[in-house]
Amino acid sequence: MVVVEVPEPIEEQERIPKEAKKILHELASDWSDVADFRALEVIPLKGAMTNEVYQIKWPTAGRSRKVLVRIYGEGVDVFFDREDEIRTFECMSRHGQGPRLLGRFSNGRVEEFINARTLSAADLRDPDVSALIALKLREFHYLDVPGPKNVLLWERLRNWLEAAQSRCPSEEAEEFRLNVIGEDINTLEKLLSEEGQRIGFCHNDLQYGNIMIDEQTRQITIIDYEYATFNPVAYDIANHFCEMAADYHTETPHVLDYTKYPDLEERKRFVQVYLRSSGSDKEAQDAEVENLLQYIEKYTLASHLVWGLWGIISAHVNEIDFNYMEYARQRFQQYRLRKPLIPGTGSDSVQ
Numbered sequence: 001m002v003v004v005e006v007p008e009p010i011e012e013q014e015r016i017p018k019e020a021k022k023i024l025h026e027l028a029s030d031w032s033d034v035a036d037f038r039a040l041e042v043i044p045l046k047g048a049m050t051n052e053v054y055q056i057k058w059p060t061a062g063r064s065r066k067v068l069v070r071i072y073g074e075g076v077d078v079f080f081d082r083e084d085e086i087r088t089f090e091c092m093s094r095h096g097q098g099p100r101l102l103g104r105f106s107n108g109r110v111e112e113f114i115n116a117r118t119l120s121a122a123d124l125r126d127p128d129v130s131a132l133i134a135l136k137l138r139e140f141h142y143l144d145v146p147g148p149k150n151v152l153l154w155e156r157l158r159n160w161l162e163a164a165q166s167r168c169p170s171e172e173a174e175e176f177r178l179n180v181i182g183e184d185i186n187t188l189e190k191l192l193s194e195e196g197q198r199i200g201f202c203h204n205d206l207q208y209g210n211i212m213i214d215e216q217t218r219q220i221t222i223i224d225y226e227y228a229t230f231n232p233v234a235y236d237i238a239n240h241f242c243e244m245a246a247d248y249h250t251e252t253p254h255v256l257d258y259t260k261y262p263d264l265e266e267r268k269r270f271v272q273v274y275l276r277s278s279g280s281d282k283e284a285q286d287a288e289v290e291n292l293l294q295y296i297e298k299y300t301l302a303s304h305l306v307w308g309l310w311g312i313i314s315a316h317v318n319e320i321d322f323n324y325m326e327y328a329r330q331r332f333q334q335y336r337l338r339k340p341l342i343p344g345t346g347s348d349s350v351q
Contacts, residue, residue, distance in 0.1 A: 001036055015041060015054065020069055024056055025090035027067065027102060027110070031061040042069075047247070050076050050226060050318070055113060066113035068103060075317025078163050079310065080226050084147075088225045098223050114221055116212040124208050125260070125267065132210060134273040136220040137240070141200030143235045146244035151199060152229040152300060154189045159184065160309040167316040176312060176332060181305065188302055191344045193234070197295065202236035205229050207243040234295035237274070237305040241267060241296065242334075254323040256330045267293060298342055304335035 014025070028037035037058070045053040045068075052071040057064045072082070086109070092098040099112035123129045165178050173179065203210070204227040212221045262270070271289050309346040311328025318324065339345050 015044070015052070015071075016056075016069060017107065018072070019107060020103075020108060020110065021280075023105060023110050024067070024069070028065065029056050031058075031065055032059075033062065034065055035059045035060075050079075051108070052320075054184075066115075066243075068099070068106060068111045070111060071108040072264065073318050073320060076226075076311060076314075078317060079160070085226050085228075087147075088145065088228050090119040091143075092225060097143070097224070098221060099142065099333075113201075114212055114223070115332060116214045116221060117221075119208040119211045119213060120249060121208050121244075121249070123211075123213075124244050125262075125266075128199055129213065130270055131273045132213070132218060132220045132268070133206075133240075136222060137203075137206065137273075138274050140203060140222055141198075141236065143201045145201045145230075147230075149199065149230050151231055151294070153204055153231045153235055153306075154185060156229070157185045157309070157335065158182070158300070159303060160306070160313060164309050164312045167313060172312070176308070176328070181309075184305065185209045187344075187346050188298075188305075191342075192295070192298055192302070196233045197229055197234065200233045200236075201230040202233065203233060206236060206240040207246060207248075209248060232299065234320035235299040235302060237270070238296045238299035241270075242300055242303045244306075251254060252323075254330075256327070256334075264293075266295045267296065271296070299343060301335055301339060301345065304331045304338070308332040308335065 024040060025037050028034045028040065031037075039058060041057040041059075043055040043057065043310040045055055051073050054069045054071075056067045056069055086101070088105070088160070090101055091097070093100045094308060099114050101109060102112060119129070124350065142194075161178065161181055164176075165173060168176070203222055203225065205224065206222070210222060210224045212223060213219070241262050244262055245258045245260050245344075247253070247257075271292050272285075275285060275292065277289055308328045308331035311324045311331060314322075315324035
């Protein structure tokens with residue numbers, strides 16, 4: 001999900017559910033610097049592709065009070081278990097990794113508003129910012145999150161393939177050749193299930209809109225954990241690299257530009273920073289860097305399949321103004337282009 005503030009406020013009565021307003025009123029009534037807890041201002045945050053997101057503000061004598069309201073998108077529970085996501089959200093809060101949960105209502109929640117700037121697409125290419133992300137991501141991967149520590153990537157791919165097949169009319173299923181993607185998943189799983197890979201708690205959606213930076217402290221915060229699970233850390237990094245092709249704040253937010261995929265030098269620099277604290281000698285670390293880089297390139301194929309299927313399903317379940325189907329076509333196209341470059345993937349199935 002990507003968000004950016006839209007300057008024109010909208011009437012809260014039109015968008016915010018009654019249950020959410022009750023929570024907001026209760027919160028503000030406890031703040032002595034808010035003169036009128038009903039005098040709230042609602043500002044939509046642009047660019048969300050899974051949920052509707054709003055900043056809520058109350059005027060005060062000093063700085064205004066702010067919280068964030070997240071209204072869950074229709075039909076998106078096909079992608080993740082909402083209760084698992086809430087538990088992850090609460091766990092992140094306890095670890096000091098993200099905003100606090102302030103309240104829940106039937107189709108959404110109220111969160112603490114973080115006083116930091118959401119990154120832009122250009123920020124991901126800034127070497128200094130990229131290094132901060134690499135360090136934060138390593139910290140994130142080592143979080144001790146309760147629950148099973150097994151890899152969920154392949155199960156997710158198969159579940160999403162089944163969901164796409166059940167929703168697509170025959171012409172769409174034929175266009176995306178959904179009948180053979182199962183073979184591609186099996187091939188990738190076999191190729192990428194070697195022992196010795198680092199498994200960690202992965203965000204799985206590390207695009208720029210899910211990363212915030214405090215301009216004064218330079219502290220990075222990773223937000224929005226809907227898709228977070230344990231997975232190979234190489235997959236999470238691969239997904240982050242693939243997201244560098246996106247700019248969700250243009251007039252055509254679904255259009256991807258893969259000339260912006262990081263070159264070898266950029267990828268190597270990120271991985272070196274990520275592994276910097278491993279404590280190994282230079283020769284061992286060089287080998288570790290090279291090994292991780294190779295796995296990352298292989299996992300880009302899985303990333304393209306994941307988000308290609310996500311796009312197909314979203315086109316049928318989500319009413320947010322985004323060209324999900326064209327986005328899916330681009331992800332599958334990249335899968336098709338990159339697959340011959342990866343040894344062991346067999347013939348190209350997705351056309």
